[in-house]
Amino acid sequence: MSTNEWPLWEVFIRSKQGLNHKHVGSLRAADAEMALQNARDVYTRRSEGISIWVVQSALITASDPADSEAYFEPSDSKVYRHPTFYDLPDGIEHM
Amino acid sequence: METLTQEKLAEKFQAKIDADIKIEPNDWMPDTYRKTLIRQISQHAHSEIVGMLPEGNWITRAPSLRRKAVLLAKVQDEAGHGLYLYSATETLGVSREDTIDDLHSGKVKYSSIFNYPTLTWADIGAIGWLVDGAAIMNQVALCRTSYGPYARAMVKICKEESFHQRQGYEIMTTLMNGTEAQREMAQDAMNRFWWPSLMMFGPSDAESKHTEQSMRWRIKRHTNDELRQSFVDASVPQAELIGLKIPDPNLKWNEARGHYDFGAIDWEEFWQVVGGNGPCNKERIEARVKAKEEGEWVREAAMAYAKKHKS
Numbered sequence: 450m451s452t453n454e455w456p457l458w459e460v461f462i463r464s465k466q467g468l469n470h471k472h473v474g475s476l477r478a479a480d481a482e483m484a485l486q487n488a489r490d491v492y493t494r495r496s497e498g499i500s501i502w503v504v505q506s507a508l509i510t511a512s513d514p515a516d517s518e519a520y521f522e523p524s525d526s527k528v529y530r531h532p533t534f535y536d537l538p539d540g541i542e543h544m
Numbered sequence: 545m546e547t548l549t550q551e552k553l554a555e556k557f558q559a560k561i562d563a564d565i566k567i568e569p570n571d572w573m574p575d576t577y578r579k580t581l582i583r584q585i586s587q588h589a590h591s592e593i594v595g596m597l598p599e600g601n602w603i604t605r606a607p608s609l610r611r612k613a614v615l616l617a618k619v620q621d622e623a624g625h626g627l628y629l630y631s632a633t634e635t636l637g638v639s640r641e642d643t644i645d646d647l648h649s650g651k652v653k654y655s656s657i658f659n660y661p662t663l664t665w666a667d668i669g670a671i672g673w674l675v676d677g678a679a680i681m682n683q684v685a686l687c688r689t690s691y692g693p694y695a696r697a698m699v700k701i702c703k704e705e706s707f708h709q710r711q712g713y714e715i716m717t718t719l720m721n722g723t724e725a726q727r728e729m730a731q732d733a734m735n736r737f738w739w740p741s742l743m744m745f746g747p748s749d750a751e752s753k754h755t756e757q758s759m760r761w762r763i764k765r766h767t768n769d770e771l772r773q774s775f776v777d778a779s780v781p782q783a784e785l786i787g788l789k790i791p792d793p794n795l796k797w798n799e800a801r802g803h804y805d806f807g808a809i810d811w812e813e814f815w816q817v818v819g820g821n822g823p824c825n826k827e828r829i830e831a832r833v834k835a836k837e838e839g840e841w842v843r844e845a846a847m848a849y850a851k852k853h854k855s
């Protein structure tokens with residue numbers, strides 16, 4: 450039975466010009482065209498968007514939350530990547 | 545070794561909950577947390593979907609084009625709410641089809657309020673005002689629930705719900721400003737929907753099996769009785785303002801508590817309706833099963849078409 454289930458799609462919406470597409474949720478649809486139409490009906494009933502992307506969920510590769518500490522630790526320890534790491538002489542207000 | 549790891553994971557999990565860090569789909573979670581969420585979110589999804597039936601009953605008979613457009617938009621929103629919530633349920637690793645089959649087999653319930661019939665146009669007013677009002681009380685609290693996809697669905701739903709309650713109250717206000725017969729119709733709807741609306745919050749805290757654990761996991765953020773009290777406190781002045789009487793001889797303001805006292809709820813009726821013996825239980829499930837069965841060939845055809853045009 451479940452083999453007949455329509456594939457799952459992830460929906461991304463650009464809410465207005467100048468902003469990124471943002472993940473808003475998912476839905477089921479037989480093909481990309483239907484996924485787009487359903488996304489419009491389900492996620493933009495109140496002018497929430499001006500552009501929609503749909504991606505089949507099965508095509509997304511995700512990092513594993515169980516590994517997230519080790520995976521993202523290297524960037525946590527590199528404090529010198531942030532401007533607050535550096536000492537400035539008195540008298541310099543904005544840099 | 546294995547049990548120790550599980551314990552450690554459970555400890556870390558509870559620490560996250562206590563720090564108000566949301567749990568996301570692929571994070572480790574206790575089995576019972578997952579099961580509780582599947583039950584609660586799918587029950588919520590089913591309520592949105594079944595809830596379209598009593599209101600849909602009046603779309604073709606709405607008294608004006610304005611009312612019809614509004615009711616259509618509201619019912620369409622409820623379909624959307626059902627879909628957000630089915631998606632949230634799926635993130636917990638259950639298939640949508642199984643979830644829907646659980647509704648049809650009676651394994652999972654929906655809100656008992658939707659087993660009452662909509663006899664007059666005033667019922668559409670009472671539902672929007674009271675039933676959506678009660679749902680909003682519950683859903684606003686759930687915007688802070690610990691499971692990320694559920695909380696996000698709730699935020700979106702709450703934004704959409706606010707017009708639902710207003711349109712219902714507007715219907716009631718219009719009827720109360722109308723003829724004697726219209727006022728009677730509004731009061732009659734109030735009389736039938738008031739107590740079932742209070743029952744929507746579920747059994748009293750003393751009787752509620754799941755409350756304690758759900759509060760600890762922050763799936764629930766307020767108890768059933770707390771939410772019910774807020775609903776009564778908010779609704780009484782709204783009723784009074786337009787001249788509707790609350791059908792409860794024991795209702796009265798309690799200065800010391802700063803809340804309204806209200807009469808005892810007929811829990812026998814509640815359990816009867818939950819157990820399948822409400823006025824419309826059979827009809828509601830039959831409508832859902834019919835929709836699924838009669839749509840089967842459409843779903844198959846769409847899939848076949850998609851496969852054929854893929855290459």
Ligand SMILES: [Fe+2]
Nearest residue numbers: 592621622625
């Ligand atoms: Fe809803």
Ligand SMILES: [Fe+2]
Nearest residue numbers: 622676705708
């Ligand atoms: Fe609603």
